[in-house]
Every structure is written in structure tokens, then in C-alpha cells.
Amino acid sequence: MRASDIMTTSIITASPDMSVRQAAGTMVFAGISGMPVVDESGKLLGMITEGDLMHRAEIGTGVKQRAWWLELVASTSELATQYVKEHARKVRDVMTTDVTTITESCPVGDIAELLDRRHIKRVPVMRDGKVVGVVSRANLIRALVTMAPELPATAENGDHAIREDVLAAMAGQPWAMARENVIVENGTVHLWGPVVGADEGNAIRVTAENVAGVKDVVTHFGRPPSDSSLG
Incomplete structure (x- = not known):
């Protein structure tokens, strides 16, 4: 433009x-x-x-x-x-x-x-x-x-594809999360892991929100992934 x-x-x-x-x-x-x-x-x-x-x-x-x-x-x-x-x-x-x-x-x-x-x-x-x-x-x-229209959730963007896209979007950033700390369920991205600063946490959340197909982002900083989430 x-x-x-x-x-x-x-x-x-x-x-x-x-x-x-x-x-x-x-x-x-x-x-x-x-x-x-x-x-x-x-x-x-x-x-x-x-x-x-x-x-x-x-x-x-x-x-x-x-x-x-x-x-x-x-x-x-x-x-x-x-x-x-x-x-x-x-x-x-x-x-x-x-x-x-x-x-x-x-x-x-x-x-x-x-x-x-x-x-x-x-x-x-x-x-x-x-x-x-x-x-x-x-x-x-x-x-x-x-x-900047809203990014709609699309049928072809399954949870696995969304997870890979979120990880790819964060790749190379100093605040990127480890693969095991990003879990997607029914289009909702759950971000787990150690306590991070407010700025880093916001950057991680915004990165996930901007990935096509993501319906919601839930942060669980300071908590390890639960066993049920890993299933």
C-alpha cells in the first residue's frame, strides 16, 4: 500500500x-x-x-x-x-x-x-x-x-497445523517458547512455561493471536503443562 x-x-x-x-x-x-x-x-x-x-x-x-x-x-x-x-x-x-x-x-x-x-x-x-x-x-x-481484518478460524487449519504456525512465528525471537510449551486444542492456543516478564509475555501472546486459525490464546506462565493437556 x-x-x-x-x-x-x-x-x-x-x-x-x-x-x-x-x-x-x-x-x-x-x-x-x-x-x-x-x-x-x-x-x-x-x-x-x-x-x-x-x-x-x-x-x-x-x-x-x-x-x-x-x-x-x-x-x-x-x-x-x-x-x-x-x-x-x-x-x-x-x-x-x-x-x-x-x-x-x-x-x-x-x-x-x-x-x-x-x-x-x-x-x-x-x-x-x-x-x-x-x-x-x-x-x-x-x-x-x-x-488488518480479523483472522478467521478456517476448517483447514487443524490444531497440529496451528501449533506449527505458532512455533514458526516465534522462531528466532529471543522470547520464543519451547515446542513442548505450546499446546493447541480446538483452535485455542495454550501457552505454558516458566514465569516471563510482562513485555515478553505480551509478545508471545500477540504472536499466537496473529496466526490464522487461532480462536483464542490462554497463558499459563509459571505452570508446567498438565498431563491432560499433553494428551
């Missing part, structure tokens, strides 16, 4: 000459937290987001008076930039210009990693220098719903 499969194509944009108040209203009424800023030809100039509008003089959210020593170490340029962010009336003066972009062929996994690494909530999708879509965290969540 790629950007073209999940991106929003009905894009709401801002112009650089739009007022900050109008930009804020557009985001509020459209239910979005950011939008691309483009010129008359459609060229991407920047992004205006909630983060750019957090510190504003009008609503008393500007940066508080700096400690005297911070005033000394902060450059004149930094202080001037902060003042503009707090008081400017046009989008062009408060927008973020260092914008990360992607193409339509960008894999979904790469997009998720990019959003996480850059600490951003959305990224414009470009084609021939123009914005053709936006991928947001919400788009990724919708993709998760599409890509």
Missing part, C-alpha cells in the same frame, strides 16, 4: 496572503489541524498548522517573558522570529517553510516512519511540483482498518 492508496485528494489549502484569523477559522470548520500553503500557480510554499498558531499575542499565549540569561544567549534573529510568529497577521509570516514532502509511490510504512521521526502529523504528496494529496495520521489509521 502506497501514498496514492490512502491520501486525501480533496485538499484544503491556504494562500500566503490569507489572514491568520481566516486560516485558523478554516482549520476549525474543516476539522483539520493543518493545510498546505500554495501560490496562485499551485506551487507549495509551506504548511500552516495548529503548532504555528499556538503562541499568539491576541489570546495571551505568547512566549512568557524570558529569564534575563535566556535573553542574553538568544540571538536577535531568534527573538525577532518569535515576535513575528506571535504578532504577524498573514499566513506567509507564520507558516512553516521547511516542509517535508513525499511522492504518490511512497510506501505506507515509510510514511509512518517519516511522521514519527519528524514529529509531524501530515505530509503533502507531490506530483510534478504540485500538491496532489495529503497523508495524515488519520489516513494511516484508516489504512490499518483496511489492512
